[in-house]
Amino acid sequence: MTLKFIASNSYPAFLALSTDMDTSASTIAGASLIGKTVYMTDNGNWYIIDSDLVLVPFYFPTSGS
Numbered sequence: 001m002t003l004k005f006i007a008s009n010s011y012p013a014f015l016a017l018s019t020d021m022d023t024s025a026s027t028i029a030g031a032s033l034i035g036k037t038v039y040m041t042d043n044g045n046w047y048i049i050d051s052d053l054v055l056v057p058f059y060f061p062t063s064g065s
Helices: none
Strands: 015-018 038-039 045-050 055-057
Touching: none
Parallel strands: 015 038
Antiparallel strands: 038 045, 045 055
């Protein structure tokens, strides 16, 4: 699977497989919308596109009570 763009206002904005990521650079070709999320469909990991186009792990905040 290659990177699939859904929409800039969607959550996630991109879908991909973990094998699409260049692990040495933590990037995916075509993922260029800074601040948008990428969901890896094969392992369930989330990433956000940083200002230098590197994918940074994204974690949902936990709710406390």
